[in-house]
Amino acid sequence: MKTVALNNGVEIPILGFGTFQITDSEQAETAVQEAIKAGYRHIDTAQSYMNEEAVGRGIAKSGVPREELFITTKVWVENVSYEGVLASFERSLKRLGLDYIDLLLIHQPFADVYGAWRAMEELQKQGKIRAIGVSNFAVDKAVDLAEFNTVTPQVNQIEINPFQQQAKNIAALKAEGIMPEAWAPFAEGKNDIFHNAILVKIGEKYGKSVAQVITRWLVEQDIIVLAKSVKPERMQENLNVFDFALTDADKQEIATLNEGESQFFSHADPEMIRWMASRKMGV
Numbered sequence: 481m482k483t484v485a486l487n488n489g490v491e492i493p494i495l496g497f498g499t500f501q502i503t504d505s506e507q508a509e510t511a512v513q514e515a516i517k518a519g520y521r522h523i524d525t526a527q528s529y530m531n532e533e534a535v536g537r538g539i540a541k542s543g544v545p546r547e548e549l550f551i552t553t554k555v556w557v558e559n560v561s562y563e564g565v566l567a568s569f570e571r572s573l574k575r576l577g578l579d580y581i582d583l584l585l586i587h588q589p590f591a592d593v594y595g596a597w598r599a600m601e602e603l604q605k606q607g608k609i610r611a612i613g614v615s616n617f618a619v620d621k622a623v624d625l626a627e628f629n630t631v632t633p634q635v636n637q638i639e640i641n642p643f644q645q646q647a648k649n650i651a652a653l654k655a656e657g658i659m660p661e662a663w664a665p666f667a668e669g670k671n672d673i674f675h676n677a678i679l680v681k682i683g684e685k686y687g688k689s690v691a692q693v694i695t696r697w698l699v700e701q702d703i704i705v706l707a708k709s710v711k712p713e714r715m716q717e718n719l720n721v722f723d724f725a726l727t728d729a730d731k732q733e734i735a736t737l738n739e740g741e742s743q744f745f746s747h748a749d750p751e752m753i754r755w756m757a758s759r760k761m762g763v
């Protein structure tokens with residue numbers, strides 16, 4: 481699996497397996513085992529996905545040595561404070577059955593992100609986390625965190641897909657040394673993405689599916705791709721993107737699909753911020 485180097489030298493596999501919305505415990509455990517069997521070495525979970533225990537069981541049962549795996553989890557909003565990170569990180573470790581995390585992210589750009597960041601810097605210094613980062617941060621907020629702290633976030637995990645391409649934001653993050661990760665690369669199937677005429681046509685040229693075209697388009701930009709599927713054949717399909725390349729003409733066509741806005745919601749919407757603040761999950 482191709483890896484890319486984060487700003488502290490840690491290597492991260494460019495394709496990661498997403499576990500959002502796999503809430504059924506048995507299904508999550510099986511999906512993680514199947515994903516590792518298919519070839520994934522990078523698993524993405526979060527406190528709020530309510531599946532850290534099942535993901536941990538899948539990891540343990542995979543039989544792959546811990547040091548060959550790259551595991552990410554994310555701190556939910558109610559834990560975004562200095563004390564909240566220290567306490568909830570230990571709970572996440574316990575649920576996952578691990579003694580270190582490869583990447584810990586602040587899941588949403590709300591609450592006491594500065595306090596949380598200081599705790600994450602300390603945990604990283606103690607060797608309990610290899611890389612630290614943020615998620616859903618607007619570029620200005622990510623750069624602010626970078627410039628006024630010791631550690632520049634290694635990652636910002638944001639929505640990136642053909643309808644929300646974020647080219648300007650990706651360039652700005654990279655200029656700051658922050659690696660973008662793409663969540664919902666397939667827009668969770670919204671906007672009929674798997675039947676999009678341009679993506680289908682490009683795929684037909686190479687004998688590849690829409691999912692493979694999108695994944696390849698992101699890999700060629702050196703963006704880490706997190707894709708979720710509970711189906712083993714789709715896991716294999718989503719990993720099989722290293723035997724073809726897109727042309728400039730293909731990329732120009734994909735560029736025309738950009739709508740320049742989220743397929744889901746805006747993190748700047750006050751209603752959404754109130755909803756996030758109210759979402760106490762006890763994690």
Ligand SMILES: NC(=O)c1ccc[n+]([C@@H]2O[C@H](COP(=O)([O-])OP(=O)(O)OC[C@H]3O[C@@H](n4cnc5c(N)ncnc54)[C@H](OP(=O)(O)O)[C@@H]3O)[C@@H](O)[C@H]2O)c1
Pocket residue numbers: 497498499500501524525587615616637638662663664665666667668669674689691692706707708709710711714717718
């Ligand atoms: N930081 C954040 O706020 C945030 C937000 C959202 C997601 N994420 C992370 O990013 C990961 C990926 O995003 P996502 O799960 O939201 O959406 P996604 O990966 O864009 O889409 C997943 C959907 O696509 C289907 N699918 C997957 N591969 C396919 C293929 N080859 N052909 C046809 N359909 C396919 C899946 O169905 P089946 O499962 O039935 O195959 C599922 O319905 C998440 O799992 C999570 O780890 C992070």
